[in-house]
Amino acid sequence: MSRLDSFIRRLEAQRTVLNWAVAAIQGRNGLVLELGLGNGRTYDHLRALLPDRDIHVFELNPQPNPSSMPPAHLLIVGDMAQTLPAFEKQHGAAAVLIHVDVTTGVPEQDAITFAWLPAHAAALAMTGAIVLSGWALEHDQLEAVALPQEVPEGRYFAYRRVA
């Protein structure tokens, strides 16, 4: 598969998964967290789907498309290894949806580079919350959930926070 095909499939999978997750949290209160602003594409999609919710966005170096810059009070700038535990102290397990979109670009490397991340995602997620990720998250309190059939196996991962 060409890199272009692979990129298109990744974006299609992201859209399908975000749409699915937003439907899954409908009617539930809780914060929405976007981990990795990047260009702001998935943030922009989430805010279009959830116009009435505050979406807290975590990013080391915010340089999105200017149309997708989150409001300052919802943008948490810094290394998530530090900003996630600080947010956790302030808010506790308050998130109903977390989208993890940080990657090194090498799937096998992500779980190593971001080994600290699954525990923070689990700690921030309320019971029953949905956690989405582009790479597999290993944590006792994150139970794998089946994604819509059209998402190719291993392209995206979804979890439900168990008690």
Ligand SMILES: C[S@@+](CC[C@H](N)C(=O)[O-])C[C@H]1O[C@@H](n2cnc3c(N)ncnc32)[C@H](O)[C@@H]1O
């Ligand atoms: C794949 S991009 C996100 C793409 C974005 N969701 C989109 O749709 O445009 C990953 C982002 O995570 C950020 N990032 C990587 N490691 C980080 C860390 N330790 N703390 C905070 N942000 C980090 C990078 O700066 C990058 O912007």
